[in-house]
Amino acid sequence: MTLVSDVSHSSLALNIDGSFIYTSTAGYTGTDRFTYKASDGKADSGIATVTITVTASGNTPSTDTFALNSGDKNWNEAQNTLDVMRFQNNAGTGILTKLELLIDDTTPAGKVRLGVYADNNGKPSNLLLDAGEVAVKNGWVSINGSNLPVTQNTFYWLGFNLQKTNIVRCQSGQPARSHYWLSTAYGALPAQFNLARAGGSNNSEFVMRATVIKQQ
Known part of the structure; x- marks a missing residue:
């Protein structure tokens, strides 16, 4: 997996298997997104977009x-x-x-x-x-x-x-x-x-x- 465009309101760790860890900026609510593509070693896939909705939880990151x-x-x-x-x-x-x-x-x-x-x-x-x-x-x-x-x-x-x-x-x-x-x-x-x-x-x-x- 290759990250094409990063998120705007958080930190993102994109793993090779496509899973990811998203940690939103403290106090932020709304939408965020990133794009990525996959490769089989011969050709790249199309660019995929992931959209994330961040809602207030009342919890401060520990x-x-x-x-x-x-x-x-x-x-x-x-x-x-x-x-x-x-x-x-x-x-x-x-x-x-x-x-x-x-x-x-x-x-x-x-x-x-x-x-x-x-x-x-x-x-x-x-x-x-x-x-x-x-x-x-x-x-x-x-x-x-x-x-x-x-x-x-x-x-x-x-x-x-x-x-x-x-x-x-x-x-x-x-x-x-x-x-x-x-x-x-x-x-x-x-x-x-x-x-x-x-x-x-x-x-x-x-x-x-x-x-x-x-x-x-």
């Missing part, structure tokens, strides 16, 4: 976070290093819309790129989300506007890559091998986490968290 909210130490993390940490999504099934990293540096520098990798038997594998980059600041650094479907109790690897060296908050005593790192040039996150080139792993995780808009 959000929750998973991963870490605080840490017990700081680490001066080097630039051009992709760090990924394994966390279980106990927030719920829905759409991951926000990623955050906790910086504890009085002289923050450069930018940081945030993303999510899939879990493959306890190890990071393919890239699910490159959320983009943002300027580093002291405190929580966040990127909003992501649209990644996530499933409750599934493990995900939250990751970041710094353009410049910065002090990042971290938490010791986490599960063994729940943090991997990889030397890679700053920029778009690699489509696959290359374990063969990983610099190592340990049980000290940098403080990151993800916000999920839960399905009602």
Whole structure:
């Protein structure tokens, strides 16, 4: 399935089997629509239109976070290093819309790129989300506007890559091998986490968290 024109009043995740998750903008009522086409690998279908009617339910979308909210130490993390940490999504099934990293540096520098990798038997594998980059600041650094479907109790690897060296908050005593790192040039996150080139792993995780808009 290929999305041709997106919705105007929500976030939309169109799956390869034609199913989709539609999360309307808070407070919006009325109609919304999107168009898509299918392909058998040889030719495309005609463009189909899906029209959605949004009515007031009286319920505010429920959000929750998973991963870490605080840490017990700081680490001066080097630039051009992709760090990924394994966390279980106990927030719920829905759409991951926000990623955050906790910086504890009085002289923050450069930018940081945030993303999510899939879990493959306890190890990071393919890239699910490159959320983009943002300027580093002291405190929580966040990127909003992501649209990644996530499933409750599934493990995900939250990751970041710094353009410049910065002090990042971290938490010791986490599960063994729940943090991997990889030397890679700053920029778009690699489509696959290359374990063969990983610099190592340990049980000290940098403080990151993800916000999920839960399905009602």
